[in-house]
Amino acid sequence: MKKILLVSGLLLVFVSFQSFAQQQWKFHVAFEDATGARDTIWFIWDTTATLYGLDTALGEKPVSLNYSTFNVWTNNKVNFDYDTIKTLAIPYTESFETTIEAINFELPITITWDSALLHADWLPPTPVGWVNYARIDNDYFFFWNNNGLAHQYDMTLSDSVTAPYEGNGDPWAWQDWVHFPMDIFLIQDPTLQVNEKIENIKTTLTAYPNPFKENTTIEFYLEQKSFVELSVFNFQGKKVETLIQKTLIKGNHKIKWNEPDQAGKPYGFAPYIVYLNVNGTSIQSIKLIKY
Numbered sequence: 001m002k003k004i005l006l007v008s009g010l011l012l013v014f015v016s017f018q019s020f021a022q023q024q025w026k027f028h029v030a031f032e033d034a035t036g037a038r039d040t041i042w043f044i045w046d047t048t049a050t051l052y053g054l055d056t057a058l059g060e061k062p063v064s065l066n067y068s069t070f071n072v073w074t075n076n077k078v079n080f081d082y083d084t085i086k087t088l089a090i091p092y093t094e095s096f097e098t099t100i101e102a103i104n105f106e107l108p109i110t111i112t113w114d115s116a117l118l119h120a121d122w123l124p125p126t127p128v129g130w131v132n133y134a135r136i137d138n139d140y141f142f143f144w145n146n147n148g149l150a151h152q153y154d155m156t157l158s159d160s161v162t163a164p165y166e167g168n169g170d171p172w173a174w175q176d177w178v179h180f181p182m183d184i185f186l187i188q189d190p191t192l193q194v195n196e197k198i199e200n201i202k203t204t205l206t207a208y209p210n211p212f213k214e215n216t217t218i219e220f221y222l223e224q225k226s227f228v229e230l231s232v233f234n235f236q237g238k239k240v241e242t243l244i245q246k247t248l249i250k251g252n253h254k255i256k257w258n259e260p261d262q263a264g265k266p267y268g269f270a271p272y273i274v275y276l277n278v279n280g281t282s283i284q285s286i287k288l289i290k291y
Helices: 004-018 115-119 139-143 190-198
Strands: 023-034 039-045 072-073 087-090 096-103 109-112 133-137 160-163 182-187 204-209 215-224 226-234 241-248 249-256 270-280 281-289
Touching: 023 115, 039 072, 039 096, 039 182, 087 096, 133 139, 204 270, 204 281, 215 226, 215 270, 215 281, 226 249, 241 249
Parallel strands: 039 087
Antiparallel strands: 023 039, 023 109, 072 096, 096 182, 109 160, 133 182, 204 215, 215 249, 226 241, 226 270, 270 281
């Protein structure tokens, strides 16, 4: 009888351990080019994963690339000697901050993922409980994105994106180097909600027409009297003009833009970013397209 009770107790402990063991989180980002060629990068959080070396049992290992076909790849977060892998495995205590390379692709590129996994029930409850910072970052998404203030594509808001988007007539957007290398961030950031509260204290910034040929009217509303700086930057991050730099009263404000630069020459056909800074804080930005 004692032996039976002992075996039953050990079995109960084993089942309890299995119930509370942290489940693996496996997330894929799939890429498809204009020809239909496909490839995928996998991201794995696992309690057995290590930060150093390769977790081959989890599929993290170098691959031989076929340089005549479409391929995407990345490297090990710590050991860059492992520079052609398609699966990244790390402990739950770490974050994914990964650079994706690609060869032999034709634009546009369609990128897909399952945003529901960012809220998976089995993710650890700390520090956040879900992947609240999931972003795609490259030169293209600096201008064309769903999160203008951050200049990155927010993966928590959708399950796919095509770049360049259909009908994008800007030749710059169709350059291969604008899209790759590409950075992907998957992070549980406990400070993000605090930052979002600050960002939500914003005015509305719009421009019309946009895209524009000759000039555009930039309009914004202030909730209270504030010191405002409204500036225009080119796609290289260089400030090309400061439109407003003074204290303004509460209410609606408009300004027309298409003046020549300091050399007396008109601005070229390109994307621009207008930043609205209120009382020393960057509040909002908007992309302008001049054609």
